[in-house]
Amino acid sequence: MRRPRTAAPAVALTMVLTSLIAGATPAQADPPGGTLRGVYHSGDFCRSYGAEGVQNDLWDWWYCEQRASANNMWFLWTFTY
Numbered sequence: 371m372r373r374p375r376t377a378a379p380a381v382a383l384t385m386v387l388t389s390l391i392a393g394a395t396p397a398q399a400d401p402p403g404g405t406l407r408g409v410y411h412s413g414d415f416c417r418s419y420g421a422e423g424v425q426n427d428l429w430d431w432w433y434c435e436q437r438a439s440a441n442n443m444w445f446l447w448t449f450t451y
Contacts, residue, residue: 404447405429409440416444423448 373389410416413434420432429448436444 401447404449406449407432407446410434410444410446413444416446418447420448 378416407429408416408419410419413436415419420434423429423432431449432446434443434444434446
């Protein structure tokens with residue numbers, strides 16, 4: 371005797387919802403050509419690390435961005451040309 375297939379629709383729904391959530395576009399995407407090098411609590415530390423990377427030829431250009439949506443954390447973006 372076969373059992374009714376009630377688990378299959380539930381599994382399918384779970385997979386669809388998971389893929390929608392995981393594949394959602396972030397609120398703010400990476401800048402074109404940029405690489406996220408770190409997230410910091412201090413803007414001064416973010417800027418000093420960015421400048422140090424240029425001095426040591428790790429990247430050509432950088433900027434620090436503060437995001438209120440991430441508890442005012444500082445994001446270091448670097449660019450190599």
